[in-house]
Amino acid sequence: MSAHEHHISSAKFLWGVGIALFILTVLTVAVTWIQIPEPWNVVVAIAIAVVKATVVAAFFMNLFWDSKFNTMILIMSALFFMLLIGITLLDTLYRIDPVPSF
Amino acid sequence: MATTEETPTRKIQVKRFKPEEYPEKHYLNQEKGLWAWLTTVDHKKIGLMYLMSVAFFFLVGGVLALLLRTELLTPARNFMTADVYNQVFTLHGAIMIFFFLIPSVPAALGNFVLPLQLGAKDVAFPRLNLASFYIYVIGALFTITAIFTGGIDTGWTFYTPYSSTTGGSVAMMTLGVFILGFSSILTGLNFIVTIHKLRSPGITWNKLPLNLWGLYATSLIQILATPVLAITLLLLTMERVLSIGIFDPALGGDPVLYQHFFWFYSHPAVYIMIVPGFGIVSEIISTFSKKVIFGYWAIALSSLAIAFIGFLVWGHHMFTAGQSSLANMVFSFLTFLVGIPTGIKIFNWLATMYKGSIDLKTPMVYILVFLFLFTIGGFTGIMLGALSVDVHLHDTYYVVAHFHYVMMGGMVMAFLGGLHYWWPKMFGKMYSEFWGKIAAGIIFVGFNMTFLPQFIMGSQGMPRRYYNYIDQFQAFHQFSTIGAYIMGVGFVIIAAYLLHSLLRGEKASSNPWGSRALEWQTSSPPDLHNFKHTPVIINGPYDYHKPMSEFQLGIATPHNGHGHHEEEGMDVAETEKEKA
Amino acid sequence: MSGTSATIEKRLDHLQHHFIDSDQQFESAKLGMWIFLATEILFFGGLFAAYIVYRSWYPELYIQASTELNTFWGAINTGVLIGSSLTVAMAIRSAQLNQIKGLIYNLYITIALAFVFMVIKYFEYTHKFHLGIYPGEYYTFEGIAHEKANIFFSIYYMMTGVHGLHVLIGIGLMIWLVFKAKKGAFHSGYYTPVEITGLYWHLVDIIWIFLFPLLYLID
Numbered sequence: 004m005s006a007h008e009h010h011i012s013s014a015k016f017l018w019g020v021g022i023a024l025f026i027l028t029v030l031t032v033a034v035t036w037i038q039i040p041e042p043w044n045v046v047v048a049i050a051i052a053v054v055k056a057t058v059v060a061a062f063f064m065n066l067f068w069d070s071k072f073n074t075m076i077l078i079m080s081a082l083f084f085m086l087l088i089g090i091t092l093l094d095t096l097y098r099i100d101p102v103p104s105f
Numbered sequence: 106m107a108t109t110e111e112t113p114t115r116k117i118q119v120k121r122f123k124p125e126e127y128p129e130k131h132y133l134n135q136e137k138g139l140w141a142w143l144t145t146v147d148h149k150k151i152g153l154m155y156l157m158s159v160a161f162f163f164l165v166g167g168v169l170a171l172l173l174r175t176e177l178l179t180p181a182r183n184f185m186t187a188d189v190y191n192q193v194f195t196l197h198g199a200i201m202i203f204f205f206l207i208p209s210v211p212a213a214l215g216n217f218v219l220p221l222q223l224g225a226k227d228v229a230f231p232r233l234n235l236a237s238f239y240i241y242v243i244g245a246l247f248t249i250t251a252i253f254t255g256g257i258d259t260g261w262t263f264y265t266p267y268s269s270t271t272g273g274s275v276a277m278m279t280l281g282v283f284i285l286g287f288s289s290i291l292t293g294l295n296f297i298v299t300i301h302k303l304r305s306p307g308i309t310w311n312k313l314p315l316n317l318w319g320l321y322a323t324s325l326i327q328i329l330a331t332p333v334l335a336i337t338l339l340l341l342t343m344e345r346v347l348s349i350g351i352f353d354p355a356l357g358g359d360p361v362l363y364q365h366f367f368w369f370y371s372h373p374a375v376y377i378m379i380v381p382g383f384g385i386v387s388e389i390i391s392t393f394s395k396k397v398i399f400g401y402w403a404i405a406l407s408s409l410a411i412a413f414i415g416f417l418v419w420g421h422h423m424f425t426a427g428q429s430s431l432a433n434m435v436f437s438f439l440t441f442l443v444g445i446p447t448g449i450k451i452f453n454w455l456a457t458m459y460k461g462s463i464d465l466k467t468p469m470v471y472i473l474v475f476l477f478l479f480t481i482g483g484f485t486g487i488m489l490g491a492l493s494v495d496v497h498l499h500d501t502y503y504v505v506a507h508f509h510y511v512m513m514g515g516m517v518m519a520f521l522g523g524l525h526y527w528w529p530k531m532f533g534k535m536y537s538e539f540w541g542k543i544a545a546g547i548i549f550v551g552f553n554m555t556f557l558p559q560f561i562m563g564s565q566g567m568p569r570r571y572y573n574y575i576d577q578f579q580a581f582h583q584f585s586t587i588g589a590y591i592m593g594v595g596f597v598i599i600a601a602y603l604l605h606s607l608l609r610g611e612k613a614s615s616n617p618w619g620s621r622a623l624e625w626q627t628s629s630p631p632d633l634h635n636f637k638h639t640p641v642i643i644n645g646p647y648d649y650h651k652p653m654s655e656f657q658l659g660i661a662t663p664h665n666g667h668g669h670h671e672e673e674g675m676d677v678a679e680t681e682k683e684k685a
Numbered sequence: 686m687s688g689t690s691a692t693i694e695k696r697l698d699h700l701q702h703h704f705i706d707s708d709q710q711f712e713s714a715k716l717g718m719w720i721f722l723a724t725e726i727l728f729f730g731g732l733f734a735a736y737i738v739y740r741s742w743y744p745e746l747y748i749q750a751s752t753e754l755n756t757f758w759g760a761i762n763t764g765v766l767i768g769s770s771l772t773v774a775m776a777i778r779s780a781q782l783n784q785i786k787g788l789i790y791n792l793y794i795t796i797a798l799a800f801v802f803m804v805i806k807y808f809e810y811t812h813k814f815h816l817g818i819y820p821g822e823y824y825t826f827e828g829i830a831h832e833k834a835n836i837f838f839s840i841y842y843m844m845t846g847v848h849g850l851h852v853l854i855g856i857g858l859m860i861w862l863v864f865k866a867k868k869g870a871f872h873s874g875y876y877t878p879v880e881i882t883g884l885y886w887h888l889v890d891i892i893w894i895f896l897f898p899l900l901y902l903i904d
């Protein structure tokens with residue numbers, strides 16, 4: 004039972020995913036033209052990037068059909084990255100410069 | 106969580122396979138010649154090659170430590186200059202941590218034991234396993250080159266901006282450690298996949314030996330933390346080569362950011378060093394108490410908990426580095442959490458020994474030493490984790506003593522325990538029990554003589570890494586130096602009787618300790634493919650109340666799903682007596 | 686398990702002795718690759734962390750400095766990488782269906798797109814070098830009125846440089862796959878190297894999906 008339920012996507016489906024990613028790329032460039040105010044432009048850009056990454060992971064990397072453990076690994080690595088950045092920011096955001104503009 | 110679902114309703118025919126005693130052919134002599142060793146993909150031989158390498162680096166690091174202690178006999182200069190002294194303590198730290206402690210249990214003992222405890226023929230990626238050994242060797246070559254092309258004097262932590270501006274070959278050394286990181290990552294990756302995918306029939310997650318839980322937690326840290334060290338050292342190398350300035354305040358960078366990145370790896374890394382030691386302790390305590398381990402899940406899950414909490418506490422190395430006081434408080438609080446799972450472990454081990462029939466063989470002696478020393482190391486760690494106390498004790502000998510109590514008193518003792526415990530399995534020879542206990546005693550005495558005075562010195566204000574000191578500390582330093590030499594004698598004795606046992610040692614039976622764990626249910630030394638059958642597990646690895654015959658089962662039918670390679674093992678198996 | 690084994694008996698040369706069957710070997714390789722990808726995420730994570738920390742300190746620096754990056758070419762490169770991800774996915778599909786020719790052609794297109802990516806990157810880099818935008822100490826560009834502009838470009842060069850290195854490694858792997866495919870090593874029962882190289886390539890794509898808005902689109 005070698006080819007045991009390996010998911011094979013149809014060519015049409017793969018092209019559909021690719022085109023969706025192209026559209027999202029155009030979208031993420033387009034939203035910079037309408038100049039969303041400061042914190043929200045980053046939020047929108049990251050949100051679109053997350054959507055794109057999720058689409059790639061789920062449908063190109065086949066996580067949607069794959070063992071849930073592989074998804075867990077991906078999510079876990081993202082969480083540990085957030086841990087790194089989150090706790091580092093606890094320092095860097097609340098540091099008072101001993102010498103201004105040092 | 107379990108991804109290999111053994112269909113639980115499937116019935117398989119099993120019969121008993123008694124391990125062959127004193128086998129003629131085993132993994133040590135089935136393939137001959139140096140070339141066969143250097144290109145082997147057998148996890149046992151790779152484990153032994155790692156063992157030789159870490160033993161070599163332990164010797165180098167140990168000699169460096171003795172040099173340091175000798176220099177510190179008097180406050181003034183004895184025989185090395187201050188610059189040489191700086192290089193020697195840097196090398197002692199870097200070699201002991203990156204070349205001995207990190208690969209010692211996972212890569213050396215773990216490689217040997219992990220597939221045996223799973224009943225697998227090898228790790229999931231044998232060639233990758235060999236590759237990670239050679240990556241380790243290449244990293245070591247880089248480091249040795251660094252020593253002979255200028256040396257480094259930054260301390261093993263390579264703090265910027267000193268490390269990006271000082272002379273010597275820091276870039277070479279950090280590249281060496283960078284390469285070493287890949288070795289560590291690949292080993293961890295290999296172990297996780299092996300534990301997930303190559304368990305023998307019947308080894309469910311609640312029958313996994315605790316050693317493997319320890320290795321599993323270690324591997325998780327290895328794969329999640331080591332990449333951050335890799336990028337940090339890459340940035341540091343770029344800092345030296347291209348002056349990119351991310352960490353260099355002279356160019357607009359931030360040196361504390363380096364410390365964050367470095368300790369994001371290096372704090373979990375001390376758990377890479379100690380957690381596999383916990384696994385060994387669980388194995389040995391249960392075996393030599395002849396008792397079911399107390400609190401299996403508590404010990405198993407506390408390993409994972411330590412691995413996770415280890416990621417939350419790195420900032421306690423930076424209390425005086427100028428990080429924000431908010432971060433200081435958070436890190437101090439989180440640091441105390443580490444004590445909880447560690448305490449759970451200690452109590453469960455004690456409860457396992459309680460009313461057990463304790464057999465004080467050398468491995469068990471080391472584990473008792475471990476429990477004593479590690480507890481001291483742990484408690485002093487809690488003191489250091491307290492923010493206000495640490496401001497006083499930071500960068501003193503108190504920290505040095507704490508670290509050595511945890512790493513040497515904890516990890517090295519567990520490593521020695523594991524080495525003695527699995528020595529008969531590795532080579533089929535018994536070491537001298539008498540000399541084993543003598544050496545353990547000498548090391549225990551020497552260790553405490555070396556490091557107890559350092560707690561006192563540290564609390565009185567003796568800073569670490571100093572070449573000179575005021576006269577008031579001389580008595581402590583001399584006591585400490587004498588202790589270090591006693592400890593050195595102990596290690597020489599160990600090396601002597603272990604080598605002697607290889608040549609003249611009594612032959613070991615397949616299960617000299619009467620253990621129920623799977624690695625003892627094959628011959629000593631094991632066959633090239635570990636087992637000549639596919640082991641089947643129906644009891645946990647610590648079920649000493651069940652008869653030995655229930656632990657030596659294997660799949661009876663020749664068509665056992667183990668593919669086309671199985672025939673060779675089967676004709677041996679058929680001669681064994683049948684069991685339903 | 687035993688029923689189908691006769692039909693695939695002829696192609697078991699890829700099966701290593703310590704695995705029970707191809708399926709176990711395939712799943713192990715894939716799990717191993719996913720774990721490796723987790724390490725890649727944390728490897729880049731360090732750089733992203735440096736990016737975020739400096740951005741939280743000097744938000745105005747990022748807005749000024751990213752005007753020096755050409756959004757048009759960044760977007761083109763994003764498109765190129767997404768296209769290459771698509772062709773890798775098609776290559777895996779071809780392998781699964783035993784269409785070795787399709788596999789090879791799709792790999793060729795992927796390699797070509799990866800080269801296009803690197804060429805565009807090369808022109809972006811040389812343009813900046815021309816202006817004197819070097820990392821760290823060697824930074825001589827006068828156009829950005831911010832004292833930490835060199836740090837932004839250090840981070841930029843590290844992120845895109847390490848990413849570019851991954852693209853180069855990916856090209857190497859893909860060329861190796863083409864050679865193996867031409868020798869007939871892959872078929873519908875065994876295409877593990879194609880699958881896991883594909884996973885790697887998609888991750889390189891995902892990293893760029895984040896790099897593009899973070900570096901190019903913030904002005």
